[in-house]
Amino acid sequence: MxxxxxxxxxxxxxxxxxxxxxxxxxxxxxxxxxxxxxxxxxxxxxxxxxxxxxxxxxxxxxxxxxxxxxxxxxxxxxxxxxxxxxxxxxxxxxxxxxxxxxxxxxxxxxxxxxxxxxxMMDEVIVRAEKSQTEFKLDKRVFNVGQDLSSTGASALEVLNNVPSVTVGIEGDIKLRGSGGVQMLINGKPSVIADESGNALGTITADMIEKVEVITNPGAKYDAEGTAGIINIILKKDEKKGLNGSITLNTGIPANHSIGVSVNRRTDKFNLFSQFGVGTRTYPGTFETISRNLSTGESIISEGTSEKNEIYYNFILGTDYHFDDYTVVTLSGSYAFEDESENSTSLFSLTDQNNQALSSWRRDELTTAGNPKWQYELQFKKDFKEHKDRSLLFSAIGRAFSKDQMSNFANAYSLGSVDNNFNQNTGTDFGDVNYTFKLDYTHPVSERVNVEAGAQYLLSNVGNDYSVENFIDGNWELQSDLTNVFNYNQGVAAAYATSSYEGDKWGVKGGLRLEHTNLNTVLENTNENNEQIYTNLFPSIHTSYKVTPAISLQAGYSKRIFRPRMWDLNPFFNIRNNFSVRTGNPDLLPEFSDSYEVNAIFIADKGSLNAGVYHRYTTNVVERITTLDGNVSTSIPLNIGTQNTTGLEVNAKYIVNKKITLNGDANYNYFSRAGVYEANNFDFNADQWSARATAKFKLPASIDFEVTGNYRSRVQTLQTLISDYTYLDLGVRKKFMKGKTVVSLSVRDLFASSFRESETNFGDLYQYNFYQRGRFVTLGVSYGFGKGEAMEFSGSRRRH
CATH class of the missing domain: 2.60.40.10 (Immunoglobulins)
Known part of the structure; x- marks a missing residue:
């Protein structure tokens, strides 16, 4: 304009x-x-x-x-x-x-x-530019109105107004209470939308046209499952000048960082960048018990650990608009983590009468360097004759590597001194992924639309793992625990969808074809494993608008879970010699049929979303733990089928201008049927979780939020995982009309979050406990250009 x-x-x-x-x-x-x-x-x-x-x-x-x-x-x-x-x-x-x-x-x-x-203001009000949500076949669309776009807020604050989406003070995004959300910008992955970089803050609300939420992805998207997809659609004609922020964070345990985000938009170019550097400490306490019920002997260990990281993040990218319909995007990111970890464990071996037979101390010192990079090249062509007709090509590359060395020193206080020994382990790990994608959208008429596309995903992973023992003053390689494992996977895919959308009712169907070629090699023993399979993944979605405030939506899709490198690599982890996790090169993928029915009610002051879902999964992957002497080994296996039926409810209610309430609850019941090596693995169980958030706008531009989380205990095939509850707090104060923000967050206020599990199967009893404790973070952010201060969370970029 x-x-x-x-x-x-x-x-x-x-x-x-x-x-x-x-x-x-x-x-x-x-x-x-x-x-x-x-x-x-x-x-x-x-x-x-x-x-x-x-x-x-x-x-x-x-x-x-x-x-x-x-x-x-x-x-x-x-x-x-x-x-x-x-x-x-x-x-x-x-x-x-x-x-x-x-x-x-x-x-x-x-x-x-x-x-x-x-x-003119009266004319704007008549057009009722108020943010609102509507169903669109396989997704919900949140249209950003004048009530948000005129505030200068960041994209994170826009997302916090989307039903079923919650954004914490630190910028963590959850969909219906679950993390692991795939973020897209204009329908594609982007370094801006990478949750680990938090560059979404460089997008202001008035750049956003709408937000699409997809909870059951159809044939257009990867058949690999996620918690859902959030797609941010930017306005095509917004040239917003300079936006950016500088953020400082400090916290307890040690958590110090600085981040700079900049976004510059002109007629032809959009330049975005972010740089962050910081250090963070993760302390922990742990306890394990492994008992052989046939002999009564137990291995008991307890200790503390402290992981320290220094990390660097850098993002740089640009959009170039050849004209109003053609844009090319080139972007990249680089991160490096310098890690060190110290842990001390006290071990004891006891007999059936709980009398100590031996005891020793095991100290670990681990150092690692983790470089990561990502690039993206994208070409998008829109067509003048129809605003929804488009051609999109993208190429994305990602790489992560780890060069890690660990030293373990064992000192016995009870037992033979000849058993004192040192060990070294080395890991040289590399993971490179390339994704090439082509999408075409063609409106046949105002109500009928077709889409087609293709994708190729290439993954190359290598892991060189070695173990050395210090014997008679020399380091000697332990060949049976040393291996080089290579993992290569290519997935070629093609899809087509067709949809009809009327005033109240619509339907969309699609079919996706994926061909997978997986090859793994254990070089030391020359063991090869090749898996080649081709699968069809159909999907169908429909929606019906009962009234302007009430809509129904139903969908079906077929999904796949492919085993990852760590599930397949038969490596031997000696961090705890008596509790070993290993992979299985013969592991097959899981397949799921996913059904979902949703209803949403939208009122002036809030929204209520309720959904019933059912998943039928074959080749279910489950870790099975076995005992050999005093050493327990955990390995993933394909065991039987599982039926899961659940109810999910999400509610958002605006009490008044100062108080907003959000709540998520999820209950599911699952039944397992399977036999492995003449053992019956049938069992039934249920679990539920709940999350409630209250947000308060206090005087003097102060925002306060409190979030309570609960997860029930859950029974897996062999293990009972305990329930836990924890509380998070956040306070934010705005200065200079939102240009400066000071925030304080407390995660796990009462240090009540932990991982605790008990395994009781055959001759094996195992208990595991791990806790990190409370984290407090104080941040100051200054925003320049247009919009409010935009947060850089100070978290490291995760692989």
Missing amino acids: RKLSGILFIIGFAFSVFAQGPSPIAEESLKVIIRGTIVEGQSNLPVEYATVAVLSADTKDLIAGTTTDVDGRFEVSALNDNVIIEASFIGFETKTITEINFNKGIADLGLITISPSSQ
Whole structure:
């Protein structure tokens, strides 16, 4: 709109000059220069593409003109100083300046404030630009209205207004109470949307057209399951100048970081970047008991650990708009983590009478360097004849590597001193992934739409693992615990969907074909395992609008879970020699049929979403623990089938302008049927979880939120996992009209969150406990350009 007003002015000025004949300006040298900056009266923010007209003070004829740049600045020349200035912009009152003082032929008018037109504001209100949610076949669409886009808030605050979506003080995003959400920008992955980088803060609310929420992805998306998809659609015509923030964080345990985010938008370019550096400490306490019920002997250990990290994050990218319909995006990110971990464990071996047979101390020192990078190249072509017709090609590369060394020192306090020994382990790990994707969308008519596309995903992983023992003053390689494992997987996919959408009812169906070629090699023993399989993944979704406030949605999709490298690699982890986790190269993928029925009720003050779901899964992957002497070994196996039926409820209620309540609850019941090596693994169990958040807007621009979390105990095939409850607090204070934000967050206020489990199967009893404790973080963020301060959470980029 701003650009349009400038163009219209220039066209009008050209006609004016043409109608008047040759201008004296063209015949004589220019004598004076007029400069200034136009800003909005309320926010004091620059107005770009505002019109500046130079009129004759005597005749009021137009004699010169220009438009402001992205920073609101202008400079215009005139023949003489007997002029007046008019500054205008669509939706604002025209500002006339009659007193202009020149100094050596230059007049600097400084800041010129313009205010919204009352008539135009009335027109905006009539159009009811209020944010609202609607069903669109396989997704819910949250349209961002004037109530949010005019606030200068960041994308994170927009997401916090979307039903079923919650955003914590630190920027963590959950969908229906679950993490692991895939974030997209304009339908594609982006380093901006990477949750570990928190660059979403560089997008302001008035850049966003709508937010799409997908809880049961269809054939267009990867068949690999996620907690859901959130797709942020940006406005095509928004050129928002400079946005950015600088953030400092400190906390207990040691948590110190600085982050800088910048986004610069012009006519052709959008440049975004982020840099972060910090250090963080993760303390922990643990206890394990492993008991052989046939002999009564137990291995008991307890201890503490402290993991320290220094990390660096860097993001840089740009969008280039060839025209209004064609854009190319190139972006990349790099991160490096320098890790060190110290742990001390006290072990004891006891007999059936709980008498100590031996005891010793095991100290660990681990160091690692973890470089990571990601790049993205994307070409998107829209078509003039229809706003929804588009062609999108993207190429994404990701890499993660780890160079890790661990030293273990054992010192016996009871038992033979000859058993004192040291061990070293080394890990050289690399993981590289490439994704190439082509999507085409073609509207056949206003109600019928078709989509088609293809994708190729290539994964190459290598892990070189070695163990050395210090014997007779020398380090000797332990060949039976040393291996090189290579994992190569290619997935080729193609899909097609077709949809019909009427005023109240719509349906969308699709089919996805995926061909998987997996090869693993254990080089030391030359063991090869190849899996080649082709699968069809159908999906169908439908929605019906009962009333403007009530909608129904139903969907079905087939999903797959492919075993990861760590599930397949038969490596031997000796961090605890008596509790071993290993992989299984013969592991097969899980397949699930996923059904879902949802209803949503949207009112002025809130929304209620309730859904019933059912999943039928085959080749269920379950870790089975076996005992050999005093050593327990856990290995993943495909065991039988599972039926899971659940109910999920999400509610958001705005009590008033100062209080907002959010709640999520999930209950599911599952039944397992399976036999492995003549053992019956049938069992039934249930679990439930709940999360409630209350947000308060206090006086003096203070926001306060409290979140309670509960997860019930759950029974797996062999193990009972305990329930736990924890409470999080957050406080945020805004200064300088939102330009500066000070936040304080407390995670796990009462240090009540922990992992505790008991395994009781055959001759094996095993108990595990681990706890990290309370985390307190204080952050200060300053935002420059347009919008509020934008948070950088100070968290490391996770692989």
